[in-house]
Amino acid sequence: MAHTTTHHSDDLAQRLADSGLRNTPQRELVYQSILARRDHPTAEEIFARVKAEMPTISLATVYNCLETLIECRLVRAVHFERASTRYCPNLVPHAHFHDSKTGVTHDIDLPEELLAALKKLLPEGYTADMIDITYHGRGAEKPEKLKD
Amino acid sequence: MAHTTTHHSDDLAQRLADSGLRNTPQRELVYQSILARRDHPTAEEIFARVKAEMPTISLATVYNCLETLIECRLVRAVHFERASTRYCPNLVPHAHFHDSKTGVTHDIDLPEELLAALKKLLPEGYTADMIDITYHGRGAEKPEKLKD
DNA sequence: CAAAAACTTAGAATCATTCTAAGAAGAGGG
DNA sequence: CCCTCTTCTTAGAATGATTCTAAGTTTTTG
Structure with a gap:
């Protein structure tokens, strides 16, 4: 079994297959753009990076791809509890x-x-x-x- | 020094005074509405509760009062990092x-x-x-x- | 190839929150 | 008391992130 440098892409293809999902250029690109740096980009930032390579991609697709990657457990969302802020009078840590x-x-x-x-x-x-x-x-x- | 049952209101008055802020009926009411139950209400929920007592209060005022209470350290905001969600490829806990x-x-x-x-x-x-x-x-x- | 299923897309819609501009209310000084 | 300054409140508009919608593409499978 020949190992290539596209190790992570193989991960993606595998995980997508496992979940019965298709591997698309958009998903690949979004995934690579997150792996490329050890940072915590927002969807907009990812959109900007990815657009450089694929100018026709839409923000909605970036959100869709991110959701797919999270489903496949390849990416984590950091502040994913995006419901309303809640307020709490309990001041004890x-x-x-x-x-x-x-x-x-x-x-x-x-x-x-x-x-x-x-x-x-x-x-x-x-x-x-x-x-x-x-x-x-x-x-x-x-x-x-x-x-x- | 006579202790009354309005202990928490005194807290509020004190804290506001300490920060050079005024004690207003709106701030009092918002604070009481959070203390009334041991839950984690949203701004909208607080607005609804408070409106029952003071029908003319506005949602903006509720947000303003909450911010004031947080400044005074009488209330904590639970998901206060409301910037964009960030995505992270580091899957190790x-x-x-x-x-x-x-x-x-x-x-x-x-x-x-x-x-x-x-x-x-x-x-x-x-x-x-x-x-x-x-x-x-x-x-x-x-x-x-x-x-x- | 035909039909179904999965994806992508642009733009509209939504929802929490913040901003804006104008009006009320309280504190102090004369 | 009245004036003025500052602080608050208010309604509604604006913002920003995200999701939805409806239509068009691509892929898969028979």
Whole structure:
């Protein structure tokens, strides 16, 4: 089996096939444009990069391709919870659990030592004013008496 | 010093005064409406609740009051990073550090044991598909060679 | 090749949020 | 009290990211 330098493209083709999806030039290009740099581009930025190679591509297609790549687990979306901002009077440091089935969010208390451990992961000279932690998952089948 | 049941209102008045801001019926009402329940309402939901008491209040005012409350550290915004979603090809579990000075985001590796510790905080029966961790703060004064 | 299915496209639509410009309300000084 | 300055509130317009729609293309399969 000959290995080429297009290793990641093979990944893409494989993953798409696994999901019963087609490999298209647009998907390939969007994927490559994300892999090309170790940054965190927005859809608009990706659109700009990709347009240089394929001037006819549309922004909608870029969004579509990104969604496909996320489905195939080749790319992660960073702030993907794009619903409305929510406001919270609980000022004790805590995390949020977002139930993807019900849409309900509730608070999870954070022990001091965990926060300390998280802060230790930062490189020298970096300081965190706050750490935003959100779990995404499912609650218990038999719902607890926790509220939104 | 006589303590009343309007403890939280006093908090508000105090905090506003500390920041050189006025205490208004709108700010009071928005604050009370968040304290009233232990949930995570959106601006629209707060608007709806508050409108019942003060039908002339506007959505813009609700947004303004919320911003004021956040300034005074009486309320937290949950998904406040409302810029564009960013996409990231790094599939190893990692956190993000968001530099509020430069707007730059970079990856922070997460040790397995820390993830395990986070998962242990969940109540019985809760499972997390993913945990989104974002630090907000400032990088080193002498910038490292880390990229966006 | 024909028909169905999967994709792409441009532009309209949506939704949360912010901006703008004008009007009200409170604080202080005379 | 009245004036003026500053702070707030308001309605509606504007913005910006994303999604939807409807039509056109490409691919696949029979």
